[in-house]
Amino acid sequence: MTTPASRKLWLGYAVAMLWLYVLLWPLIGIKPGGLEFATSAAIWAKLAAISAILLVLWQLKQRGVFDFVSRPAEAVSKALGKATDRVPTRLWLVLAFACAVAFPLVTERYAHDVAISVLVYICLGLGLNVVVGMAGLLDLGYIAFYGVGAYTYALLSVHFGLSFWLCLPIAGAFSAVAGCIIGYPTLRMRGDYLAIVTLGFGEIVRIILNNWMSLTNGPNGILGIKPPGAYWWQDGKIEHIWLGSLEQFYYVILGLAVCTIVAVYRINHSRIGRAFEAVREDQTAAELMGVNTLGIKLLAYAMGAVFGGLAGAFFAARMRFVSPESFTFIESAMVLAMVVLGGMGSIPGVILGALALIALPEIFRGFELYRMFVFGGVMAMMMLFRPKGLWPAKRMGARSEERD
């Protein structure tokens, strides 16, 4: 039973558990009334017992004790994989889209609400993915563009009564300009420096929104934003209506998300997308191979900002209220976490990331207290075991082939 390898493993396990207790105890055991060990020890004992059982199971599996189960299971999953491979990608996409369309018909209000925020974050994640995943520019202030888009629509709607559909491209354009303004001074920076500067810019935008009372109404925010309008078949004739129900909003953001996905996919598979990737891989080499790296980086910022701005305009229309506190740094960090968790540069990865970070916490509302604990743990695990994300960007062969 005790081979040197397994002894080493258990030694490592013991050290890890000791470490866990050292981390756990200060969180639980230090109380105003004094130090206390019983509660933390109880929790620790549970965790240690569970992990020890898992470790034993894993060791047994390594030894092949479960082969009689796992072999046939493996064969089945392989066969399934082969069968699913034969189904064309397009069919999967159609299926996924059909599910997304049918979703509000079979679910409740609450689910609609969650689905809407997932889709908003998918748009944001895909936008940030252009900047971080494709062009490799670490942007910690991305939410600023979301804010610019939201305020653009809010102000135009409240002051000029412009329609949502007209404001959508305007919000995109304003965000693109903001992206260029923020991008331009950072063009010659790389890595850490870039991250710090974008972090600063994100905060600047929020602080401006917070303090420019005459324009933005400061921390009180802007009320009375109109929802999107639409022409709809009603009572035997086509009439203009204001979208009001969550279901209708869901379809608007679904459309926006699908457009974003298609746009990002197509950019990715174009000359521009290749230039983004070349800049990410080796900026100097890219410049020497004919890519105008300054222009391309600026374009990456602008493109990312456009998608953020479109999502922002939708956000303003859906909430019918905007205030600076929706655009704090934690939101930037959240979107960045989605991109990293899902897999940088991978569209399905970002979608999965958004689902994981927005939908899962809603599903596990019961464990709300432990949310951040689990969140941190999962992030650490991910970086250890799947450093390239849930669904890493695929680059092998087929990627370049025209498959769509």
Next chain:
Amino acid sequence: MAILELSDISVRFGGLQALTDVSFRVSEGDIVGLIGPNGAGKTTVFNVITGVYQTSSGQVSYDGRPLKALRPHKILALGVARTFQNIRLFQNMTALENVMVAQHSRTREGVFGAILRTRTQKREEGRIREKAMQALSFMGLADFAGEVASNLAYGLQRRLEIARALASEPQTLLLDEPAAGLNPAESRELMHTIGRISALGISILMVEHDMKVVMGICRSIVVLDHGVMIAEGRPEEIQRDPRVIEAYLGHG
């Protein structure tokens, strides 16, 4: 007539004089070798030509046009492409994508074309792919088109660098130690390849330490030592030149 001409190039980095009054030219269809001991400034010459470094004095002209103050991507667009001494491929991209990037300066379609997939965009994409495949086939890499660059064997990576440079449709190609790390058989094949590139009408300027390659293929040779040009001439002249022998072997 595309002539690359360096006149009285000097480059200084702070107190270090990297190049002093270097002048030579690469005429159309020429194969010029640039040799010299380590630290002689050979790669600096390449960096000056491609716009990575600015000269302290003197000027580089291409096709009669001064290259000063042009950014590297503009210089590539004019028709001067290069490879790197330490391979600098786009590691996570496939071989085909690497080569396709080089077509960037030859193509126009922007973001809107890409998003809307216009007919011109599709046609252009097709052309990029075709040119890239041509370059890969020329370097014998067609079978590796879908392979990620970092997974390729070293010799193939060297060839991919040349393919990428060729895909930019250059008139002048700068090769920075293309034979470094290649075995004798691969070096021989490289010489053959350089001959084929030259046959396409592309002028070549190469830095190389492998004298067999340099002497075997270059029509003229420029020798640098400590940033100063000490000799220029045909290979057999260079081999006999006492200053060159001294620079390489020291005082006898």
